[in-house]
Amino acid sequence: MDNKRQAQTIIIIALLLLALLAGLIWWLKPKSAATPVTNAATSINSTSASTTSSTTITNVDTQAANGNKSAIFTTGLEHMPRSLQDTDVDGEIIIDENKQLVATEGLRHLFDYFLSAMGEEDEATIIARVEAYIRHRTPEPAASSAIEVFRQYITYLKEIGSLEESYGNLQMQATQSGEIDLNLIAQRSQDVNRLRQQLFDKDTIQAFFGGEDAYEDYSIAMVRIEQDNSLNTAQKKASREDYISRLPEGDIKQNFQKQANFGELTQRTEEMKAKGASKEELFVMRRGLVGEAAASRLAQVDTEDANFDTRFNQYQAKRQALIGNAGSEANAQEQIDQLERSQFSESERKRLTGYAELQKMTLIDLTNNL
Template identity: 70%
Template sequence: MNNQRNTRTIIIIALLLLALLATLIWWLKPKSVSTSAADNTLATSASATVTNSGLTATANTPSTDNTLSANFSTGLESMPRSLQGTDIDGEIIIDDNNQLVVTEGLRRLFDYFLSAMGEENEATIIARVEAYILHHTPEPAASSAIKIFHQYMSYLKALDELQGSYGTLQLQATQAGKLDLNLIAQRRQDVNRLRQQSFDAATIKAFFSGEDTYEDYSVAMVGIEQDNNLNAAQKQASREDYISRLPEGEIKKNFQKQANFGELTQRTAQMKAQGATKEALFDMRRGLVGEAAASRLAGLDVEEANFDARFNQYQAQRQLLINNAGSAGKAQAQIDELERNQFNDTERKRLTGYAEIQRMAQNDAN
């Protein structure tokens, strides 16, 4: 009995640490990544034009009407509330012949407008982006950018279906409480195959090379952390060796700042378990990863506490629906509606794994 309880405890701790690790890597990642593809292209286009630099999203009349049609001139009319007053992220770059130069910044521009999905429907966002491109970009670059935007929209829909087939990978664990790196590798192969079906090689490199570098790093760090043949000193040496072999640049500099993530993860878990104050956590994190990252992690703490509170409320309401209906199957439609009302799409994907962790923790406590 004690051995089973110890095993469950190990699994719970490992799951929590690994989930935190994945989150830390994401939060320590800079907002944008300059890719070598973009750098090389810009270096060969001395007079390249960058559109939307310094623009700020404004709104003549705040719009929450999802029936807004394609009556856009600049694409910036009646901006959704969440984007009002924000700087427009991303860029459209053209060369001397008005040909589009595809960069990671073009993807960020698409993501900027797509972040309002829900406030505006898909048709409105498509019309807005097309108008923005046509207003700020000459032909033939404009048509090229619009074509890639539609390819990107199709890719995101297919990616969402693919992600759903794999579930929440960071919460799928072996009996030792480790991430299944083979499953992650298979998912990456499927994602790469999807990209090749959606884009040409140049667009894939421009859009995703920076993201892939971060995912390579994340997988390598988790692999080192899960290697039971390495002691703490050897793990640290392996992490440093991996980073030292990366090409010089901003990405490598950022990874060097993250080199203490193992200690950061462990100390964060320990300090929280001991009831450390927010100030003490911030001081520890600032010493390891700098003030900016420490501030982002403090924000993450607030978000996680908010999610915990909403999850506990959801669990109570869900059980009440089941009790009233007589079974989970009969209450499923109401449960689905409850989830949609209380959580966004990303959060809903966490619910099953989060509930399992809580169940295991409760069983261990009993």
């Protein structure tokens, strides 16, 4: 592999690690992770309110949208944007016995549910919709508190977007050496925390972002271990296991343990396949790491992948023959399309271009390493 290709690979890996810090929290975190609520006597569960109405958007919607925003909605669910039609409202509003709002992660889910329609609806319409939804289901003073938190959350999303863009550009510049700049990430975390403290109280910060922070801390710890050149492979593995073992018991720890197991699973699978391991040997190894059910599913995936590989190689040979007979790919395109339809399902055909490119990259890497 030449120097230019090495540099490109290093930058891509570094950027993927950076993306992990923002994306891993949603990839791993359970969607319905519970947040402890103290003295929560009353639960107003949004998921009981269904938007299964198939009402289509008519001229009435357009006229209402151009009028007074506060007068558009009564329940907040009238004339839902197309992307939210036939869905259940995600999230919750929790109040205590004194009708005071209790901040929960579910409240943030509720805000995100309606905000996901941004673009289909303008900001003013979404704000009016959410405020109507809250007031229709929530007594005072909890209703006004929830609306205030919602407006603070909108401000937070706008400001955090600008901050992340700035740090993303700086981090890209700092990864030219092939390592994530952990000092820069620490500074980013300080700025994020400062912004949160300006907008939210302590309880809301913990409810909205506590789980997210735990996942980010984990990601940073894993990067720090990976970049520690004083540790060999075995020591890095032990350090990762030690970090996870010291976490408090709960869903987050279990998810990290699963991720560690799947990381080891991927590495050991590649190593064993390279050594020519049998299906039975792979199954025993996988069962020990992720359980019998997952091991069975992975064995099925192996079979499906092997079948696809065989059909893909046959397709490539026939495709090249068609191009040779027709004189060019353009002249053979209709026949190639017919061949693809006869050999692959619709979902499989979407993989063909990317699969061919992956095979080329693998061949180049093997050639350069000879």
